[in-house]
Amino acid sequence: MSDVAIQLIGALIKCVVVIGALLTIFAYMTLIERRVLARFQRRVGPNRAGPFGLLQPLADGMKMAFKEQIIPSKARRFVFLIAPSISVFVALSAFAVVPLGDTTAWGNSVWAHALAPYIADINVGVLYILAISSLAVYGIVLGGWSSGNHYSLLGALRSAAQMVSYEVSIALSLAGVLMFSQTLSMVGIVHAQVNYGIWFILVQPLGFLLYGIAATAEVNRAPFDLPEAEQELVAGYLTEFSGLRWSLYQMAEYINMITVSSIAATLFFGGWTLGGLSGIPGLPIVWYVVKVAIFLFIFMWLRATLPRIRYDQLMRFGWQVLLPLSVLNLLATAVVIAFGWPWWISGVFGLAVLLVGGAVYYARMRRNHPLTQPTQDEIGLLLPQSVRLVHIEAQALATNGTNGAISANGSKGDKSGASAEAVEAGARP
Amino acid sequence: MHVDLASIAFWVIAIVLVGASLAVVLQRNIVHAALALIVVFGAAAGIYILLNAEFIAIVQVLIYAGAVTILILFAIMLTQHSMGRNSNPFSTQWWLAALICILLGGGIIYAVGHSVMAIGTATSPVLLAGEGSGVGGTVVRLGQLLYSPFQYSYVLPFEIASVVLLVAIVGAIMIGREEEE
Numbered sequence: 001m002s003d004v005a006i007q008l009i010g011a012l013i014k015c016v017v018v019i020g021a022l023l024t025i026f027a028y029m030t031l032i033e034r035r036v037l038a039r040f041q042r043r044v045g046p047n048r049a050g051p052f053g054l055l056q057p058l059a060d061g062m063k064m065a066f067k068e069q070i071i072p073s074k075a076r077r078f079v080f081l082i083a084p085s086i087s088v089f090v091a092l093s094a095f096a097v098v099p100l101g102d103t104t105a106w107g108n109s110v111w112a113h114a115l116a117p118y119i120a121d122i123n124v125g126v127l128y129i130l131a132i133s134s135l136a137v138y139g140i141v142l143g144g145w146s147s148g149n150h151y152s153l154l155g156a157l158r159s160a161a162q163m164v165s166y167e168v169s170i171a172l173s174l175a176g177v178l179m180f181s182q183t184l185s186m187v188g189i190v191h192a193q194v195n196y197g198i199w200f201i202l203v204q205p206l207g208f209l210l211y212g213i214a215a216t217a218e219v220n221r222a223p224f225d226l227p228e229a230e231q232e233l234v235a236g237y238l239t240e241f242s243g244l245r246w247s248l249y250q251m252a253e254y255i256n257m258i259t260v261s262s263i264a265a266t267l268f269f270g271g272w273t274l275g276g277l278s279g280i281p282g283l284p285i286v287w288y289v290v291k292v293a294i295f296l297f298i299f300m301w302l303r304a305t306l307p308r309i310r311y312d313q314l315m316r317f318g319w320q321v322l323l324p325l326s327v328l329n330l331l332a333t334a335v336v337i338a339f340g341w342p343w344w345i346s347g348v349f350g351l352a353v354l355l356v357g358g359a360v361y362y363a364r365m366r367r368n369h370p371l372t373q374p375t376q377d378e379i380g381l382l383l384p385q386s387v388r389l390v391h392i393e394a395q396a397l398a399t400n401g402t403n404g405a406i407s408a409n410g411s412k413g414d415k416s417g418a419s420a421e422a423v424e425a426g427a428r429p
Numbered sequence: 430m431h432v433d434l435a436s437i438a439f440w441v442i443a444i445v446l447v448g449a450s451l452a453v454v455l456q457r458n459i460v461h462a463a464l465a466l467i468v469v470f471g472a473a474a475g476i477y478i479l480l481n482a483e484f485i486a487i488v489q490v491l492i493y494a495g496a497v498t499i500l501i502l503f504a505i506m507l508t509q510h511s512m513g514r515n516s517n518p519f520s521t522q523w524w525l526a527a528l529i530c531i532l533l534g535g536g537i538i539y540a541v542g543h544s545v546m547a548i549g550t551a552t553s554p555v556l557l558a559g560e561g562s563g564v565g566g567t568v569v570r571l572g573q574l575l576y577s578p579f580q581y582s583y584v585l586p587f588e589i590a591s592v593v594l595l596v597a598i599v600g601a602i603m604i605g606r607e608e609e610e
Contacts (some may be wrong), residue, residue: 004434079464123568127487134495138467141499145460145506157506160499167495184568
């Protein structure tokens with residue numbers, strides 16, 4: 001077989017494996033996310049289908065496949081049908097340059113090159129990911145526009161503005177790493193970290209934080225999930241989609257999460273390396289998977305913790321906070337590189353900016369929202385009558401005594417007897 | 430005729446490129462025309478890759494397919510009743526446009542064959558600098574050409590281009606600013 005044929009076969013095998021893996025991971029990510037969110041909210045989550053609910057994705061997939069796919073009468077049919085596919089196509093393409101493992105011990109045979117653990121090592125790797133992910137907005141914009149629905153269109157336009165705004169910050173926050181690695185190739189960046197002997201998170205702590213925030217906005221995850229804000233826009237661009245087309249959009253979102261997590265792991269955390277442990281065959285891909293899994297968990301953590309921000313806050317934050325900080329980080333890195341200073345100066349600078357910024361933010365927040373503990377009298381006033389907080393009220397009862405609590409509630413006048421009974425019921429173990 | 434992978438790829442891309450370009454000007458729905466424009470930019474990026482200019486190809490996708498076209502779509506969707514069937518009506522002077530296109534195309538084809546600047550006789554520093562850089566050297570060479578202070582420096586034109594962009598930004602702010610009483 002000629003070399004070109006071997007290369008093509010190798011690429012084909014890798015494409016099939018990677019796409020299959022990504023789709024499987026997507027299916028189980030939905031399950032894991034639901035279980036994790038349930039834990040955060042003190043629920044159980046889906047655990048009925050199979051052991052630990054492991055068959056739930058299969059059941060969901062069957063349900064989606066047999067659901068009726070409604071096409072609204074006002075929809076632009078052709079665009080409406082292809083828009084979800086554009087999203088998935090773009091999401092899958094972006095993954096092509098992510099290095100999953102090491103090749104240094106593989107020798108120089110043609111097959112070793114053909115089956116290296118990345119689909120392509122192009123010398124503009126990072127730019128390729130940025131370019132492809134800048135196309136991701138089309139799936140959403142076209143889906144929203146073609147639905148023939150004002151909520152969909154508004155969600156799509158929001159999404160376009162958000163993604164275009166935060167793309168700038170992403171590119172600028174990654175530029176610091178590129179200056180240190182002196183290459184745009186993803187494989188080359190991992191090797192640059194091996195040569196330095198450190199992960200670039202130590203060099204670029206500020207860049208990593210900025211990238212994390214901007215990437216969360218870029219993939220439309222909470223707290224930046226404005227394009228599908230259900231309280232404002234029904235479901236945004238997703239409103240008119242149902243069945244498999246709806247799940248295609250979900251698929252694209254999760255694959256994009258995996259891709260941005262992979263970029264973070266590769267550029268800031270050394271990709272498949274983990275000190276001396278990456279020399280053992282088979283382990284590099286495990287380290288890579290572990291790192292990406294940690295980032296994916298952080299995505300779920302953020303979704304469970306943070307409330308969605310407003311549209312004007314989103315824009316102001318992107319242009320007035322994130323962008324200037326990215327430029328500052330870029331300038332500082334450039335100065336360190338230009339004068340040939342050691343790498344830790346860049347790291348210390350980033351940490352200092354983070355500390356100062358955090359302190360300023362904390363001080364301003366405390367000035368606007370002073371930290372005060374509600375007194376026990378206020379607890380009775382603050383809570384609506386329908387709310388029963390067993391912990392707090394039981395505490396209050398323990399200190400005041402049951403009769404005292406009832407009489408205190410009664411003396412407030414507007415409290416009904418039912419409320420006092422509720423307190424009593426809550427206090428009973 | 431010698432057939433290799435690159436020339437097959439070229440013809441496929443070229444046909445897509447010409448077809449999509451025709452769709453841009455012939456589509457009656459202006460959003461569909463904008464979609465065809467994305468395909469045009471993508472196909473042009475493919476041609477750049479065949480020319481070993483990966484950096485230009487990727488930047489083409491990043492800037493034109495990614496950012497410029499989304500702004501066009503944004504403007505169309507915000508300002509027009511873009512759901513209308515006939516939002517991109519034909520100009521009545523299409524015959525004049527066709528004539529100009531034919532003349533321009535003929536001129537380009539003639540120049541490729543006969544110009545003194547045609548490939549093979551070119552002496553531009555960019556082409557010379559590309560020689561011997563091997564596969565994948567375009568990013569480094571391009572950076573050196575753009576920013577190196579001594580040889581083949583294009584720093585001044587580059588900075589002037591950014592001033593043009595700055596003027597556009599200032600103009601947009603002036604137009605978009607609310608009037609203060």
